[in-house]
Amino acid sequence: MRRAIARKRDGESLEPALWSEIVAGHGAGHVADAEVAALLMACFVRGLDGAETEALTRAMVESGETNAPPAPNCVDKHSTGGVGDAVSLIVVPLVAACGVRVAKLSGGALGHTGGTLDKLRAVEGVDVHLAPERFAAQVRDVGCAIAAPGPRLAPADARLYALRDRTATVASLGLVAASIVSKKIAGGAPAIVFDVKVGGGALFADLAQARALAESLVRLSAAFGRHAYAFGSDMEEPLGGAVGTGLEILEACAYLRGERRDSRLAGVCERIAAEMLRVGGFAGDARRALETALAGGEAFARFERMLAAQGARADWAARLAPHRTATSVAAARSGYVCGIDAVALGEIARELCERDGSGAGLRVAVRTGDAVAPGRTLATVFGDRACAPRVAAAFSIGDEPPPERPLIYFEMEAGELRSTLETR
Numbered sequence: 001m002r003r004a005i006a007r008k009r010d011g012e013s014l015e016p017a018l019w020s021e022i023v024a025g026h027g028a029g030h031v032a033d034a035e036v037a038a039l040l041m042a043c044f045v046r047g048l049d050g051a052e053t054e055a056l057t058r059a060m061v062e063s064g065e066t067n068a069p070p071a072p073n074c075v076d077k078h079s080t081g082g083v084g085d086a087v088s089l090i091v092v093p094l095v096a097a098c099g100v101r102v103a104k105l106s107g108g109a110l111g112h113t114g115g116t117l118d119k120l121r122a123v124e125g126v127d128v129h130l131a132p133e134r135f136a137a138q139v140r141d142v143g144c145a146i147a148a149p150g151p152r153l154a155p156a157d158a159r160l161y162a163l164r165d166r167t168a169t170v171a172s173l174g175l176v177a178a179s180i181v182s183k184k185i186a187g188g189a190p191a192i193v194f195d196v197k198v199g200g201g202a203l204f205a206d207l208a209q210a211r212a213l214a215e216s217l218v219r220l221s222a223a224f225g226r227h228a229y230a231f232g233s234d235m236e237e238p239l240g241g242a243v244g245t246g247l248e249i250l251e252a253c254a255y256l257r258g259e260r261r262d263s264r265l266a267g268v269c270e271r272i273a274a275e276m277l278r279v280g281g282f283a284g285d286a287r288r289a290l291e292t293a294l295a296g297g298e299a300f301a302r303f304e305r306m307l308a309a310q311g312a313r314a315d316w317a318a319r320l321a322p323h324r325t326a327t328s329v330a331a332a333r334s335g336y337v338c339g340i341d342a343v344a345l346g347e348i349a350r351e352l353c354e355r356d357g358s359g360a361g362l363r364v365a366v367r368t369g370d371a372v373a374p375g376r377t378l379a380t381v382f383g384d385r386a387c388a389p390r391v392a393a394a395f396s397i398g399d400e401p402p403p404e405r406p407l408i409y410f411e412m413e414a415g416e417l418r419s420t421l422e423t424r
């Protein structure tokens, strides 16, 4: 192990058999955490080439079982992590309601970004630890499931991720790609849609790096025989209005019931859902099917069925409400919203949920570019109002409107860049 660490430290590329030996040895307890931590830091500093990333992914997949496809054309979806990103909660039941099954393996919260599993846990009774057989049966019977990989699917990812988190080696392109794709391959879905976040609130703020990650995700998936599509979406500010576990569930419910749709959240959901239908082999008019599923109540009904199948209490919706202490954070001056610090808001919402429960968090009331007058509500804090000054500091207000940003920066399939907006 010492020699492998030294080779990687010096910028060499390690052979596939060595990656397999290291990952298997760590799982078996023959390779110590300290040795893997040193190797991860060498990977972070030196980077992994394409062959190494593929070898590491394969070793991580082989650390556990691989599900057979739960249904022939089912799809999975993955976001690289954002703030106010309730997309999975919306598109998974929505796409299932249109007839394409969704088998989604998810992760927990990473740093300031919210995790879909943590949001689902805000629904009383919901179990995200489904054994692979139960996961596949639910995908077939209900049409969709969202679950943790658990100890049987790519368990090396959980082990390596915990070490990366402790050693500040998360944001490494090769390590991120291997982590994400290993879970997706083990989950068994034949087609995958990746939402790669770009901007200050994302793992990679830089457009070129986000695009390189998307390319790697698509290429790696293809190497394992999966059809993958990826696009880059904006994460310079929170995506939806709600930031916090229960508040994002409530936002997803309002969306699926047609009561309230944030325009940026809708822009990403519509795009992802349409691509999930396409890669899942849906032959009809995707846009029309999605509108019908929302308007007819089938999408929300599917969400309820998915939660019920995963153990939600029958009265979960009545028991989930915003925290009763609500504090409005107002603009101190007039001008234009020039920036909203997604990292700060994500961290504050996480602290609020940890301290005050799943009804705590934030609702963002303005968007970058909005004109504001003194006293206009920028956000509402649910839970401990002591954090209101930190929330206020996350909004910068200037005299001129900032340049507009696109919501979608690029898209690619099978490694081909289809379109790119060079606006960052």
Ligand code: URA
Residues within 6 Å of the ligand: 079, 080, 081, 107, 110, 170, 175, 176, 177, 179, 180
């Ligand atoms: N999401 C993952 O699943 N893994 C990473 O390393 C980063 C984001």
